Amino acid sequence: MHFTTGIMKTISSVVEHYIKKKPFLQSALAQGIINLTSLSRIVKPEIEAELGKDIRNGAIVMALKRLSDDLEFRATHKIIKVLKNIGEITVRSSLTDFTFLLSDSLLENQRLLLKEVNKDKDVFYTSSRGVNESNIVVSNSLDKTVETLFEGERCTQKAENLSSITVKLPSENVTVPGIYYFIFQRLAWEGIVLYEVISTTNEFTILVDDEHVDIAFKTIKDLKTL
Structure with missing residues (x-):
């Protein structure tokens, strides 16, 4: 037995x-x-x-x-219903990801950078702030500007030749657990490394190598047809 x-x-x-x-x-x-x-x-x-x-x-x-x-499989059905309603998927290429340690002058330098960003509406810019470090992602045309403005800051990482994929999610995403797990699991299965994940209430942006952006885009787009 x-x-x-x-x-x-x-x-x-x-x-x-x-x-x-x-x-x-x-x-x-x-x-x-x-x-x-x-x-x-x-x-x-x-x-x-x-x-x-x-x-x-x-x-x-x-x-x-x-x-x-199993309850997990019932939950999967709810997740798939949300993913079928994924909205616009936007791709941007030629991006650079900077990571700086937090300091008293960092916010002021970011303010100066935003002034430069506002001069050209076509450039990409996003930033996130953690407990010990801050992250800035910009179009590579702004690389020199960032390096000059943040010359006095401690840069712990600079990653170049990246692409972003921004995904618009339906509003129900905040009431169904497992949405992000489901998406990121499939990206991991494809061997895609995520440099950054930046989210707001109804959309998220991932940062990947330029060479992986096509498969990452297809993986996310295919979720709509599950």
């Missing part, structure tokens, strides 16, 4: 891992619109290959039923 329980746990973990890689299946399971017996036959070869042994269809059906009853 202990031996059988151990096998079932293994089947459950492998089936769960398989389904979690296919968010459209998560949604369909949550809605109860999939025939579990038919699905078990489809996934059986991959599950058996992963476990290295023959598995009964009934064991896979049981694992799928547990998943479909």
Whole structure:
């Protein structure tokens, strides 16, 4: 009996891992619109290959039923409903990310930088402030301006050749837990490194390498079709 329980746990973990890689299946399971017996036959070869042994269809059906009853999968259905209503996705390239340690003069230097930013409405600028450091992201045409104005500050990082992707989210995003986890999980699966994540109530901006911006954009855009 202990031996059988151990096998079932293994089947459950492998089936769960398989389904979690296919968010459209998560949604369909949550809605109860999939025939579990038919699905078990489809996934059986991959599950058996992963476990290295023959598995009964009934064991896979049981694992799928547990998943479909799981609260996480019900929550996934709510998340997908929100993501289907993602709004405008805006991409900007040729950006530089500066990180400075906080100081008494930092805000004044940022004020001077904003004066320069306001002279050209086409340049990109965003800033965030943490407990110990402040971050400034600008179009690379402003690199020299930042370096001059912040010459007396301590710069701990300068990352160049970055792109930003700004995503407009529907207002329901603040009432459904797991939205950001769902998005960032899929970006991580694609091997995309996020230099910065900057958010407001109904939109967020990520900063990635220029070379990864196409796949990052596609990954986010594809969420609308889950």
